[in-house]
Amino acid sequence: MHARKSFVSIAGLSRKDILHLITMAAEAERExxxxxxxxxxxxxxxxxxxxxxxxxxxxxxxxxxxxxxxxxxxxxxxxxxxxxxxxxxxxxxxxxxxxxxxxxxxxxxxxxxxxxxxxxxxxxxxxxxHPTQTMLDLYSIYKTQGTLDDLDICLVGDLKYGRTVHSLIQALRHFSPRFHFVAPRELAMPEVYKQQLTEWGIPFEEHTELDAQAIGSADILYMTRVQRERFQDLAEYEKVKNLYVLRASMLSAARNNMKILHPLPRVNEIAYDVDDTPFAYYFKQAENGLYMREAIICDVLGIKL
Amino acid sequence: MTKTSNQELLVAAIKDGTVIDHIPSSRIFEVVGLLGLQGLGSAVVVGCNLESGQMGKKSIIKVADKFFSPEEVDRLSVVAPGATLSIIRDYNVVEKHQVKLPAVLRGIVRCDNPVCVTNNEPMPSRFHVVSPSKVRCHYCEHEQELSKVQIQG
The missing domain is CATH 3.40.50.1370 (Aspartate/ornithine carbamoyltransferase)
Structure with missing residues (x-):
């Protein structure tokens, strides 16, 4: 067998592996x-x-x-x-x-x-x-909350096809999260993932409205884009594409520590007036990707930062 | 003499070879195809829709002078998981066992996900058996019902 170490999936990562990569990413960010x-x-x-x-x-x-x-x-x-x-x-x-x-x-x-x-x-x-995206999401959550443990994670938008949210669920299972899913029925979290959460003993709630209650109960508000290319029926897409638009005026009930993440690019699901609020974190999140990718490149080469 | 052995006589005894019994009648011709029996030079006897206490209707295949490899038995286990295999030598059953699904199926099942790498590269598929009725693609992780799988060509 080869001595090499590839990084192809989030599924095989343990809590320790994830925390190790986060420590490496923090070191990459320091220098x-x-x-x-x-x-x-x-x-x-x-x-x-x-x-x-x-x-x-x-x-x-x-x-x-x-x-x-x-x-x-x-x-x-x-x-x-x-x-x-x-x-x-x-x-x-x-x-x-x-x-x-x-x-x-x-x-x-x-x-x-x-x-x-x-x-x-x-x-x-x-x-x-897309495991490096998941790792940079985890690094962003860790940086903004100081921990990955016991957080309220609210996932919004396309929870059916969005691979980022599925991978995030899989990775966070090691950290006792509470999930809140906000999606229209057409794009709801698939049964197979909900079954897994139940097996892991991880609580989740499902909502169809992005309202003050959903926003106010989150440490992380993870917004996703509804991807047009996923729909065979464009009429279905038209029905759901503008359902969740986050505006600054909706953030009055937000917890002080709450941060908004988005894998980017956004279309219209986050209004531009949110960018100037202390809750917006998506551009910093993209920057964190650089440090996490430095960490992952080093890690697969057996180099410790 | 039992009903089954009477039926076996109906489709002729073989001196040396293999008898595959308890094949679901709906999949008998798939079994013939996946074991490549149509290309064999020796005698092959196929009996369809025979009465079975356990299965209602079953099918049976007798193949003269042929002993299947473990890979061929693995292929058989996918379409006829409850089949029994009897090895015949000099008209006597010298070995009999039920085919079992292995934990991993290599190069047997075709993935039903059209954008799976295994359907687009010249490579054998690989599936993990996650339950007696379900398999999961090693590469794209799509799950399929075993009763609906297609065999990789």
Whole structure:
């Protein structure tokens, strides 16, 4: 077996693993520029475009002193000539020390990690997993609340298709959370996740209104975008797209420690007047992604920060 | 003589080979296909819709001069999980056992998620058996009912 350590899924992470990565991310934030990866190569293979995630990873690699190779547009790669993922990964693992991969196929990152003899970091595999997003969410929660334990987490919007909320639930199960789900019936949290929560003994409530009661009972208000591309019936999308718009005027009942997170990009679910309130944290959250990705790149290479 | 053994006689005895009994009649031709029996040179006898105390109707296959590999038995276990396998040598049953679903199915089941990597790359699928009736894809984690799975070609 290989000695490498890939990062492809949130499911296998323990409480200790999560807290370890948070400690590493805090250390990366304390000193973001350090040349500990001097002479190493990080490959960023984006079989599906995602400018935000790619820039975050490439900035992290550059700040650690690594060189970056890769592609941001699958149209320029051999996959358009019919090359298999298997062949591309074998080829790139001859060149790079770490492979950061985003792919439209579900399970692609796990498969790549089985082929490559270098660590693979999953930067999103279709609608399946996006574990570095979950880790930066957890780091943001930890930073703003001083703990991950015993928090009220309110998840709002598309809870049916949103992979970020599903992964967040999975990761937070180690920290005794209380969940509040706010979603229209069409986009409600799927039964399979609710069953899991029940098995884990984690309490949750379901609401259809984003009202003062829901906002006032949250330590974290996690907003999500309703994604048009998930709907086969556009009439259904039109019905729910403007259902939850968070405005500054709705925040009077919020707890002092409450912070609003959003995986970004937002469309209209958070009004611009919220940006100037002390509750808005989504831009800082994106910045936290840089430190968490520095931590994850180091961790898969066996480097402790 | 029991009813079952009478029926076995109806579809002819074999000197050496394998008898697969208690196959659900609805899946008999799937079993023939997945074990590749249509391409065998030796005698193959297929009996459909035979009466069964346990199953109502069952089917049975007798294959002369053929002994199935563990991989073939794993494939069989997916479409006929309750089937029994008898090894025949010189007209005698020398070994008999019920096929069992293994914990992991490799290269047998096709994932029903069209955007799963296993449906788009030249690779064998891998499924974890999570309950007697349900399997979960190792890669995309989609779950499927075992009674509805398609076999990977």
């Amino acid at each position: 973001p520029n350090r040349k500990i990866l001097d002479g190493r190569i990080v490959a960023t293979l984006f079989f599906e475009p995602s400018t935000r995630t790619r820039l975050s990873f490439e900035t992290a690699a550059n700040r650690l002193g690594a060189k970056v190779i890769g592609f941001s547009d699958p149209k320029v790669t051999s996959s358009t000539k019919g090359e298999t993922l298997n062949d591309t990964i074998r080829m790139v693992s001859n060149y790079a020390d770490v492979i950061v991969m985003r792919h439209y196929l579900e399970g692609a990152a796990l498969y790549a990690s089985e082929i490559a003899d270098k660590p693979v970091i999953n930067a999103g595999d279709g609608a399946h997993q």
